[in-house]
Amino acid sequence: MGLFERYLSVWVGLAMVAGVVLGGLLPDLAGWIALLEVARINLPISVLVWGMIFPMMLAVDFTAIGDIHQQPRGLLITVAVNWLIKPLTMAALAWLFIRGLFSAWIPEAMGQEYVAGMILLGVAPCTAMVFVWSRLSDGDPNYTLVQVAINDMIMVFAFVPIATLLLGVSDVLVPWATMFTAVGLFVVFPLVAGWLTRVFLRSPGRIERLEVRLKPFAITALIATVLLLFMVQAQAILSKPLAIVMIAVPLIIQTYLIFWITARWMHLCGQPRTVAAPGAMIGASNFFELAVAVAISLFGLNSGAALATVVGVLVEVPVMLSLVAIANRNKRLFPG
Numbered sequence: 022m023g024l025f026e027r028y029l030s031v032w033v034g035l036a037m038v039a040g041v042v043l044g045g046l047l048p049d050l051a052g053w054i055a056l057l058e059v060a061r062i063n064l065p066i067s068v069l070v071w072g073m074i075f076p077m078m079l080a081v082d083f084t085a086i087g088d089i090h091q092q093p094r095g096l097l098i099t100v101a102v103n104w105l106i107k108p109l110t111m112a113a114l115a116w117l118f119i120r121g122l123f124s125a126w127i128p129e130a131m132g133q134e135y136v137a138g139m140i141l142l143g144v145a146p147c148t149a150m151v152f153v154w155s156r157l158s159d160g161d162p163n164y165t166l167v168q169v170a171i172n173d174m175i176m177v178f179a180f181v182p183i184a185t186l187l188l189g190v191s192d193v194l195v196p197w198a199t200m201f202t203a204v205g206l207f208v209v210f211p212l213v214a215g216w217l218t219r220v221f222l223r224s225p226g227r228i229e230r231l232e233v234r235l236k237p238f239a240i241t242a243l244i245a246t247v248l249l250l251f252m253v254q255a256q257a258i259l260s261k262p263l264a265i266v267m268i269a270v271p272l273i274i275q276t277y278l279i280f281w282i283t284a285r286w287m288h289l290c291g292q293p294r295t296v297a298a299p300g301a302m303i304g305a306s307n308f309f310e311l312a313v314a315v316a317i318s319l320f321g322l323n324s325g326a327a328l329a330t331v332v333g334v335l336v337e338v339p340v341m342l343s344l345v346a347i348a349n350r351n352k353r354l355f356p357g
Contacts, residue, residue: 131325
């Protein structure tokens with residue numbers, strides 16, 4: 022692993038701190054950045070999200086889907102957890118904590134936005150960082166690639182209806198046009214662009230060299246996105262530190278819960294560690310780039326929904342690193 026990947030949690034943490042400091046010192050600049058949007062889609066964030074997503078989509082080799090028959094049980098478990106269980110548990114935990122246990126400290130309207138942001142996180146299973154988590158836990162890279170390819174294909178068709186259903190249940194009015202635009206811009210178009218690039222380059226060696234060249238740009242875009250998000254949300258973070266904690270609690274519980282459900286299911290089905298570990302990781306982590314982009318598009322850059330997805334970024338890296346440690350040490354749950 023390169024320097025950026027090895028110390029990713031450090032760079033993300035520094036970006037969070039720098040974003041809050043800059044947002045606190047330069048609120049007018051943060052406000053100006055928030056206004057740079059077209060059709061409720063923030064332009065600087067969109068450019069950076071594309072910078073993150075395209076290299077990840079370029080790594081998706083759809084020919085790997087032909088190997089689906091080699092580990093069918095593990096893949097079926099991953100799909101079932103990601104699309105049938107995870108969205109429901111996230112919605113339930115969001116309602117339990119935000120609209121229930123913590124409702125006395127959260128205004129109703131803001132609570133609805135927090136719930137909406139958390140639901141968007143729950144409906145977006147990880148497609149990018151899972152490559153890092155899989156590598157750290159010695160997962161099968163080919164199996165991880167198949168997982169990502171299948172998830173991306175399902176996401177194109179399932180993200181909007183599932184998110185709309187759960188947001189509707191949560192009494193959040195969802196503009197369908199904006200939802201479809203955001204998913205098209207941040208999932209479909211990068212996916213097609215990555216596929217066309219692979220077709221154009223043809224040679225696996227040329228594709229791999231391009232991936233290597235783009236990797237530093239993708240991580241830089243990730244860090245810059247985190248910095249901008251925390252910069253724009255700095256006033257909310259500084260004025261509502263308790264809100265950050267209240268949002269973080271159900272997100273952390275959700276991450277460990279989905280990890281345990283997937284890992285236990287994989288174990289009961291006799292899946293080896295190289296399959297079970299990445300399967301548990303992809304369910305536990307989130308495609309926060311998409312969740313953040315859709316939350317901003319639907320509710321605005323300064324909304325409670327955007328803040329909830331930003332808190333998702335805040336807790337994901339350290340929590341996922343702890344799950345990597347569990348996967349590496351728990352030989353009973355993750356047998357060789």
